[in-house]
Amino acid sequence: MGEDNQSYKHGRNKKGMGRKAKKESFGFDGDNSNKYVSGAGIDGTMKGRKSWQHHNASEPQTSVVRKQVDPELVKYFSEIANLFESNEVELEERSVLCRSALEETRGKEFELATDYIISHTLQMLLEGCDVDHLCGFLRGCAEVFPAIAMDRSGSHVAESALKSLAMHLQDEQAYSVVEETLTMICKVIVDNPVDLMCNCYGSHVLRSLLCVCKGVPLDSSGFHRAKPSIILAERLNLNAPRSDRNDTPYSHPAFPDLLKSLISEMLRCSKNDIKMLQTDQYSSLVLQTALKLLVGHDQELLKIIPTLLGCSKENVGEGNLIEMTVVGDVLELTKETAFSHLMEVILEVAPESLYNEMFTKVFKNALFKLSTHHCANFVIQALISHARNQDQMVLIWEELGAKFRELFEMGRAGVIAALIAANQRLHTHERKCCQALSAAVCSTNESARCIVPRILFLESYFSCGGDRSNWNWPNGVKMHVIGSLILQAVFRFQSEHIQPFITSITSMEADHVFETAKDAGGARVIEAFLSSNASGKQKHRLVVKLRGHFGELSMHSSGSFTVEKCFTAGSLSLREAIASELSAVQIELSKTKQGFLLRKLDIDGFSARPDQWKLRQSSKQSTYKEFYATFGSSETNSSKKDTFLADSSKPASNSNNIKTMREEIDHCLGSAAPVYEPVRLKAPLRTRRAAK
CATH class of the missing domain: 1.25.40 (Serine Threonine Protein Phosphatase 5, Tetratricopeptide repeat)
Structure with missing residues (x-):
């Protein structure tokens, strides 16, 4: 990565x-x-190799x-x-x-x-x-x-x-x-x-x-x-690509x-040694750094990248930057560790015209073959992640769309994750992506409830021999990192595309939901579902399965965020149950870094004046709903009308505005303010939000 x-x-x-220094070599040059x-x-x-000091072949080496x-x-x-x-x-x-x-x-x-x-x-x-x-x-x-x-x-x-x-x-x-x-x-x-x-x-x-x-x-x-974590986050739309950022530190x-x-x-000066530079791990790191530092200097990149690919001629214009004679060599080089890392960066920083030419001349019709290789598959992930338009995604889908199960079986889940994220980013094949993913882990005669567990344990599921339909939830096994990331991406799709996944996660047994919440990756999956535009009733079905475990979960570094999401997505009675469970571990929780939950959920207020606490929660719920009735889309209103406002993950700009709005409402309805009736949003707040 x-x-x-x-x-x-x-x-x-x-x-x-x-x-x-070693004890036995304290002296000079021991x-x-x-x-x-x-x-x-x-x-x-x-x-x-040559000495560092420049010399001609006829000169004695110094x-x-x-x-x-x-x-x-x-x-x-x-x-x-x-x-x-x-x-x-x-x-x-x-x-x-x-x-x-x-x-x-x-x-x-x-x-x-x-x-x-x-x-x-x-x-x-x-x-x-x-x-x-x-x-x-x-x-x-x-x-x-x-x-x-x-x-x-x-x-x-x-x-x-x-x-x-x-x-x-x-x-x-x-x-x-x-x-x-x-x-x-x-x-x-x-x-x-x-x-x-x-x-x-x-x-x-x-x-x-x-x-x-x-x-x-x-x-x-x-x-x-x-x-690797940064690159993976970018490929799954969790962070903006570096090449698109303007806030270089x-x-x-x-x-x-x-x-x-x-x-x-x-x-x-290195043209004669370019083949060695392509496959040397240390020169690869230097070249990666150089390319990243040249982002924004397209003319420089248009000269340098063809040279790194082995082209010997000067650039002759758009569409002729890559010589056909190097295509075969480049494809083979992607199977080399050092060059595969370099190629990932090339695809990230390449100007659009050069990326389009590499896509067409080098990679088209070779995507699946390269995806099966243990090094080259990372290059294909980068190619997919940096696809520039829907036409390219159509060509990528033609080669890989029907290969989900095969890629999973070969351990190439990263390619599928990149494909899902790219389709989501460019709004193509969204329904087909979800259908292909569910079909890869669940046959037509099996219940949809098996989909999420099998993706959470991808390696366990696809490595089990014999009849996979007999696979059961494994105990004491860490959940698959890429599998959990795939599910996080899935729950960013519109609800009409992911109904089998919603059915699966809400049908999980209570103890399996609890195990998922305790796993770092699994907790993120639950949070992604609770932030999706699934209905409030569907979210409630999942949250209630964690009753009795919120106190324990709050003590986990990852589980504390899940508790907060459950609180946001739950009904008023469920919020009261969560607050009650947290108040029981209040002393222990206050001594950990997860103690922020006590302040965020106002557990002190709940313990001191539970009736007023419930009034405040009810007032917040009414305020959130009023905001959505005024500013939210009809789709959002219908999907969240029976739940507290959860942070929408799509689009991102709305998510930021909603988060800011929630913070302002929470500040206005702080624990110190006595509340006797639902508080209405004032016109100035509406005006500011409408302006944004």
Whole structure:
């Protein structure tokens, strides 16, 4: 679902390469990992790749040779470290020490930065010095910056320097000197970027450099790493896609021209090694970051993406960006782990014209075959999730619409989840989606009540041998994550499309409903159903099955939200029962982070004055209904006329307005206000809501 930068940390920890020194190697270079000999790679291993230093094939291969640090200098930096660790140095004195110590590094930056012990001290110096000495250090080591970045200790020094640069950019006067410094480093990097991109440590430093040039935080989750949970949320319409966002968290001034120049030059100088970059896990991460940072720069993306796909010719106009000669290679590459991650990002950020061409030339008529592959299926999920129009969804449905059961049996539920979400987003095949999903888990001669349980336990159901009609609810088995997400998406459809699913979830046995509510994914399914536009009576049928368990559920981090949804969807008598059960565990609940329920449901008010509490709830119910009678659609009115107002999930803008309205009504009808009759909405509130 996208790879994060944990591989960087994992690479350090996997073989005892963490920052903490081993007891037996306290001395200088105890594990020999920082020693270099001529002809050896920067990371101490013999490699067939070029040295980081640019050379022609006819030139002898050169390499950085690491010299021994002078013992007097080792002693000097040891004393500096002791002073810093003692915490007895004043701020002003600390600044002077940083300046003096950095002046001692001139001409010896590489040796000091790659020393396992001294590198720690050097990090502290770079974080505490002024911008002039910081940039002076970086300019002094610019020629060997790639070598420092590819060293296990040096990479941390490089990271600290870049982070400190970003901090200094808060001062506008530092902009020019930082730009000059970054330009020097970039010129060295583009001379031969391949080794740096393909190195575990170097790739991470390079991504940080790209983020500094963009002006975003170095730890920005949107650019520095791609968490599977974030990508999955976007594919299922739980979050807006990153490419559609305009609220990028800029933390400091950017260098847009330098960013574009760095990326384009890196690729230009790497054209001969593009096949290696496509399949290397670390270069893939660098390229993913670069593509995300270029969102909005369509002309740059139109040049870069064809190059990453292996095209050798210059772009010749819309419709001719992708050469047919690379189509077969691209299809095979989607089965490679590193390239599949890269391809997901390409599909996310590609300008519409390029996406349309990739869809038609590369993926059309190959969707099902790729969906069955353990890597390529994620690419198909991305392709579906970023479909641009209904015509594309028609073609996707033709290839995959009849394959739900087969995809489930092969463990490719993510493809189905992406297909359901995309159809929902583009309002196509909504009824057919629900029909195909129910048919995949329930045959025509079986009762619809089995649908939801089987989707909740997808893996258990499809892995059971023999006659699946004999499958029963498993005990002690965690509910399927994708299955629960699929059901959450289903309950965002209009009620006329999902009647079998409504029948199934409301027909579940009480103990199964309780187990579902205790499961993190299952609880979200119940909440999605209670937020759907199913009728109040149907929701009530489910909520009553949890009576007697609300106190226990409220103590669960996920179950507390389910209790709140049940309270919102229940009748007045059911709300009273929920409040009674919560008051019984009020002391224990108040000591947990779920204690917000006590305030939200006014359990104190219920315990102190139950009659007034019921009057307030009744008043809120009347107010909500009045609001819906005035501003709600006829469809919404009919579906919720016998329940408290639940947050509608469709459309999203209405959901936000409704949530705001609920909060305002709750504030107006707070627990401190005595209520003797239903409160009517005043004209100003109506006017404000109508204006919105």
